[in-house]
Each structure stands twice: as structure tokens, then as C-alpha cells.
Amino acid sequence: MNNSATQIPTDNSTYHIPEAALDLISGPQWLHKMRQTARKVFNDTPLPQRGLALWRYTNPESFLVDHNQMVGAQSCEGCNKTTEEVRQQFNDGNLAGLAIDCCGRDIEIQTGPDAEQGLVILPLSVAMDTHEKLIQKHFGQLVGSDTGKFEALNTALWHDGIFVYVPDNTTIENPVHLLRYGDGAKTTYYPRLLIVLDNNAQLTLIDEYSDGSVEHDNGYAYVNGAVEIFGAKDSRCNYIPLQQHTSSTRIYLNHRTRIEQGASTFTIPLVFGSGLSKENFGVYLDGSGAESNIYGVLFGSGHQQFDNHTLHHHRASKTLSNIDFKVVLRDRAVSAYTGLIRIDQNAVACEAYQGNRNLLLNEGTRAETIPELEILNEDVQCSHGATVGPVDPEMVFFLTARGINREEAIRMIVSGFIEGTLSHIPNNLQERISNIVQQRLEVN
């Protein structure tokens, strides 16, 4: 429990990125320029106005860092139980690749036989040399200094990240698993991920965020991440971001995907961690026949605060999108969900669906839901729905009448609630997620 009181800052210049900060990071000249622009944009952009649009529920000041107060990540203590489990899976041949990224400073990568088919997993710093053209073409296109103030912060200060590439007509059967570890109190971590799938390529990737250290109470850790995914013609990407930070970590993450003609993506956000988080999952449907599905599960307990956005932007005709975002809250947890579907005027014959269901397990929880539609032409089929409510008392009655105790009944109902979503993720992970949810339901 982080019990220190923070005074709300009024003078934002304290939070400017110092010029010297960039000199410490190496890289090609074009990247250095990009960082300088981002630094300037960050320093010059006022904080988003509280109360407007996407900042209704979270104080933007929470995502500022006083660079003088923060320490760089020290030594990564990321080699915990999860690392061992994932290593074991890799050794058993169940993963196509594995990357362990400690605060963007120390990146360990292993690839299996799939690398021979052309699967590339590299630290971004290395890929800058080996795949310079690919990177220059894509890097910063979806999440960069013009995306927003906090994206500019990441773009200026990210240290190293991960690059994943799958060439034409290549299907990577086993998943790739990325482990990204933040560090302890008063540390900053700016994760960065770039995924490029070429024509007709297929990939499943688990992108797991957590902390190497245990909970701490002498100041929060700060994570600000950016993920860019490009799916070329007819490609298929299953992207599973799993967020498991401790409650002493604040996290701001922006995930953006762009898909071309005939391409499809499944994005499965599994949101469990962090004391205060703001995560953005956006997909641009840029080619005819493109299809995007976002199936999310969020579980909140204690004093956790979540603020999630989804965006489906239909920029081409005959595109299809679907969202099902499920939220379970207990204790004093708070969740805000804002989902926007936008269909451009020239994107005709599109279909878009969106659902947000919120299950509140006790008094004291709060759920906000804002499913938005902006439809700019008539030739569409579009709907959204949202529900908020407690566990259905009739279901509880039905189960308890059959001799099941109340706690167990609620566990069963919650499992049932998220089951459909978990069916979209690899088996090994399904089991882990079910266990996490069951544990979170038990702890008092």
C-alpha cells in the first residue's frame, strides 16, 4: 500500500525533459532527431484538460514524472517465477520465441526453429542496424510525438525495445512471449514494441508487463509504453497484452495497430495490474475487407484505478470490427471504459459492434462506461451495448440451492463471465489467467 501523500503539482516546468537526457541514449541520427522533436513536443504541450474527452476519470498529472526525483532502473530483479515458467515453455518447444526486457536496458532474446522460417525478434537497438529500412518506414507512425503528450514522453526517452518481424507467407504456429519488467520505487521504464507482419504472415504474441520487484511504499514506479503493430495484406495477428504490474506502479500504455486489405487482428487485453493505469487499444482498418476483434478482460481489486480506451477507426470500405470488453471489480476498484467506433465518410458497407459488460462484486466499486459512435455515412451496420450490474442473485441462488457455498458460486459465475474471452488465447496462458482470477477472488 502506497500511503504517502503527494501534493498535486501546479508548475509543470518541473516535469520537463532535460536536454541532457537525450544525450545518454545512442542510436542513428534520424532517431535522435525524432527524440529531440518529441522532447520539444512534450515540453511545449500543455497537459490534457481534466474533464474533457478521455481525461474525465484520470488526472493527467498522475502520469508526469519529475526527472530529477526518479532514479534509473538499477538491477533488474526480473528473474522470478514467471520467467522460469516461460523459459520452461520455451525449452519444451511450446514457444516460437522469448524475449525478456528489463526496463529497456537489458534484453535477452531466444528464438526456436521458427527463426529459420524468417521470424525475427531483436532488440530495437540492434534492429536499427540490421533492419533499418523496415524500422524507418514504420517506427513512430502509429505512436509518436504527434499522438499526444505522454506518447511524446515515451518517444523521447525510450531506451531500448523489441522488434518482431514475420516475412511474407509465413505462419508462426507457436506463440512468441515477451516479458517486460519494470523496476522498483521511483524508477521509470519506457517500453517500446514494433511488430511488422508482411503479406499473408501470421503470428501470435503475448506481451506481458509486470514488475521485477515486489510492492514498495516509498514512491511509485512509472511505466509509459508504446506498441505499434503493422499488418500487411491478408496477414493475421493475435496480440495479447497482459498487464500485471503491482499496485505501486503507475502505467500509461498506448497500443496501436494498422491493418491493410484482407488482414485481421485479434487484440486480447488482459488487464489485471497497476495501482493507476491508462491503456489505449486502437486499431485502424485501412484496407478493404480488414477485420479487427478486441476481446478484453479486466479484473480490479483493492484501490486499483483503471482507465481503458478502445478505438476502431474504419478508414476503408467493407471492414468489420467487433469489441467485447468485460470488467470485474471488487473491493474499492474503479474502472472507466471509453470505446469509440468511427466510420469515415468514404468507408462504406462497414459493420461495427461493441459491447462493454461490468460485473460489480461488492459495494464500493465504481464503473464508468462510455461507448461512443461517430458514423459519417449511411451504409453501415453498427451497434453497441453496455451493462453494469452485480452478480445475478438468481444465479447465486440457483448454485447455493445445490449445496455450493456463496464464495464458490461467485467464483463460478465470474469464471463463466470471462470464459468466452479466454477461449481466444493459447492454452498455457488460459490456465494461468484462470488461476490469477481465482486468486484475486480469494484474497481478502
Added chain:
Amino acid sequence: MAETNRKKNKDLASLGDDYAVRYGFHDPVDYFHKGAKGINHEVVEMISQMKKEPDWMRQRRHEALDIFFSKPIPGWGNPKLLEEIDFDNIYYFMKPIEEQQHSWDDVPDYIKKTFDKLGIPEAEKKFLGGVSAQYESEVVYHSMRNDLKKQGVIFLDMDSALREYPDIVKKYFGTVIPATDNKFAALNSSVWSGGSFIYVPPGLDITTPLQAYFRINAENMGQFERSLIIADKGSRIHYIEGCTAPIYSTDSLHAAVVEIIALEDSYIRYTTIQNWSRNIYNLVTKRASAFKNATVEWVDGNIGSQLTMKYPCIQLLGEGAKGEMLTVAFAGVDQHQDTGGKMIHAASNTSSRITSKSISKDNGRSSYRGFIKVHKNAKDVKVSVDCDALLIGEEARSDTYPTMEIDNDQVRVEHEARVSKVAEEQLFYLTSRGLSEDDARLLIVNGFMEPFTKELPLEYAVELNRLIELEMEGSVG
């Protein structure tokens, strides 16, 4: 066929021409009093002096004006159009006649002509409990059935109510919508004139509706009526208002404030059909408070105007209170209907339902902006929101921005929204039955609107269907 349609299109220009014949006329009028354009403390002072108001109201007007000056133009809705409002080029007060009339025969001819065209006296003769008609800033004609008067019903224009019942007005005025609420509520609070005041005594059930008409006649005129409706314990009332304005080349502003108070066990139905001409900015604040076991029903139709920003709100303050809202918006060429509904649950066992229907035609834009709040001490709450949008034309736009904030677990909240175009299969089916494509489309639109129109008194339903028909003319294309 295409040729005929084009001609039809040109002839009708949607509502344009017919609106001009039916409502779009404007009469040359010698105003009894026409102030200067622009807004300042002198204008406010003049309005208050002319109305011989009590000092507290005069002071409130001045305070509200300062609030108006200090508040920014909203940065949402349609900021571009809002920024175009020239507050210095508006008349804030006009008084067409000196004395309010109680007999239709005494109303000056030019005003009579206007209201004859709108059909007020007929309507009154037929069935209405009371009629009030506002022309520019002030109420010019007022009448109420004698039996209602005898039973203690007060139905007056706000100016008279302030003179005759200052205590009731002072007790409730601004308690639901303070001047600080938003820029346009502040403007209304400083220059308000006219509007309806209704008080229904405890236990009284008024079976026939009370009715008011608001009409803007002059160019560059702002209309700022202020209505206050109070249903005392256990009473029941249905209030209906309609609004029109002529067509001018420059824009006029309508910024009303309506406060509705439903005390314990009472029932209020508030029906409004706004049919403004296409150069009116319709920026209104309307809110109801429902106390213990009270019910407020809101039936709200928005046709016409250039920009409407209107989000009626029901605050469910007492246990067992119910709120129901049924809204329709039609956005034709160059129109933006930014409407919606708000339900604030502040007590347990409250329930609410919002049903919103919108039609966007040609390059029209309709936005649903809703807000549901369930406060943490409001247990066993039921909420349902249902939005349906119909798009007609390649450039039509529909936005849905619902916000739901649920601060406790003992609730059932359900929200659904759909956006679609007129289904080809339906069109095909109807045209194969011998209907023209125009008629088939109109039939489908009428079907879409039916849940709304069936809640209206017959005369209004007929009128609304006719207006929709005009809007739909020549829509094939």
C-alpha cells in the same frame, strides 16, 4: 422519374418553402418596446425596471450577467457554430403589446394572424385546459379554464407569476438550474422574459393538458423564456409546448431555461415539439427534480433549427422516483441536432428509461449525448437506455456519446445503441407492393418514429408526421 424527383427537390427544398408558408411568415410590427441590440448591465436593468420586478430578481439578473460574461463558450457539441454567435447583434428584449390579453378577440390582429396560422384557439376550444402564447419576449395571450382556476391551479406567464406569487417563485426559481450551470443558462437568468409558470395544488389531477406556444417573429431576436413547473404532493399534470420562428437571413437565438419540480407522489408529463426555422440556434437547459415516488415523463421532439443543443435531465432525488424520457431528433440539410438525455439517480429504488430516436438526412448530423449517474447511496436502481439512429444519404452523420457512471453495485444498467440505414429489403418489399420509393421511405421513417408519435396528443402526432413528410420529400437520390 429522376427528373421529377429533381424538380420536386428543387421545389420543396425539404422543409424550406412549406415552412415559409406555414410558419415562416413574419409580420411587420410596431413594437411597443424594442431595446437596443447587444447585452450589458443597462439592458438588464431596463428589462427589470420595465417589468417592475422585486429587487432580489433584479440583483440576480445582474449577477447572472457577470456569470455569463465569465463563462466560456462550450468546447463541445458544435464549437464552430457556437463561436459564430454574435451576442452584440441580438435584441435581448422586445415587447409587442402593452397589456396581456385574456380574450382572443382583444389580441392585436397581426399577432392573432400568426397564432391563427398556428391553430392555437382551435386547439384550446377543442380540449386544452389552458393556453398561453408567447410572442417575442412576452406572453401576449393567456387563458385557462375557469374550473381549473377555481381548484387552485396557477398557470401564468412567468412575469405575472413573479408579480402575483413572488414567494413561490422565489422559493423555486434557480434551484434546479442555477445561473452558474452553463453560459446559456446564465444568459437566460440575466435577460429572461416570459415563459410558463405552473403550480398544481396537492392531490389535484388535471386530466386535460395545459399548453403554451412560443414564437420568435423578429430578426436577430433572442428569446429567453423561463419556465417553472411545480406539481405539489400527489398531483398530476401534463404540459405541452410548441415553438416556431420565421425564416430570416440572419440567425436568432433561443436560450430557454425550464425547471420542473415534481414533489412527493406527483406526476408530471412534459411534452415539447420544437420546430424552429433553420437559422435558429436552440440552446436550452431543461431539468426536472423528482422527489419521493414522483414520476417525470419527458417527451421531446426536435425538428428544425440550425443547431440544437439540448439535454433534458431528470434528477431522481427521492426513493421510488421514476424518470422516463422519449426523444426524437431530425437533422436535415446543414442541421446539427445535438441532443440527448440525462438521468441522475440520487436515491434508492429509483428507475429510469431513455429512448432516443434520431434521423440524419442528407448532410445532417444528429448526436446523442447522454449521461447516466448512479450515486453510491442509490441502491436497487434500474436504468435502461436505448438509442436508435437512422441515416438517409451518403453524407449523413450520426454520433452517440453516452456516459454512464455507476458508483455502486446494486444496480441494473443496460444501454443499447444501433445505427443503420433504411434497409434495402424493406424498401424492395414495399416498392414491390406498388408504393413509390418516396412513399416507401416515408413509411419506414414513420414506423421508426412510431414509438414517439404514439405518445403525442393526436393533433401533435398529425403535425409531426406532416413535418417529417415534408422533410422526406424528394429524398430519393
Added chain:
Amino acid sequence: MSDFVKVATISEIPPRSMKSFEVNYTRVLVCNVRGHFYTVADECSHDSAPITDGKLENDQVVCPRHGARFSVVDGSVLGPPAIVPIDTFNTKIENDNIYIEVD
């Protein structure tokens, strides 16, 4: 679970002023009313946004956006458009330090 947390010294919040703090991800507003300290949630119950930039008039805080008024002593509503009270938090002074209790 609940503890008193130090937020400031009394000299940091002079009479007739207020200051916003964040404790356990809860934003609170500490107000000095003639030497007495009161703490309320820094969140207007009308629109859920902070009250920090509003005015403190005696023992009332006025929301900067829509003019809602609350008592900082007991959180009650004293002026529209708000209709429900805001939360209050126990506040104590020890050795010139201000402590508040947030659960």
C-alpha cells in the same frame, strides 16, 4: 486498513486557503477555515471533476465549473446544481502537521 497520513504542515495552508493532495489514489482537498482544518474529496458530486480551482468562502467551497456549493465541514450540498454531498475525511493536527485519514 485506514491510517492517518501526513499531508502538510499547517503553515503550508494559510487561513482561507485550500490545497489538493493525493493519498491512496484519492484526491482530497484540505481547507483552512479560520485555523480549523477540514478535508473533503476533491471531486464535485455534480460532474466528478476536481474542485481545487474553486473558491473557499468561509466554510463553503464553490465549484469552479457550475457553481455547486458544499460545506467543507460535513460535505453537505449548499447550492445547486449538485444534489448529493461530497465525502469528508477525518483530519487531525499533531505538532503543526496535518494528518488525514483515507481508507
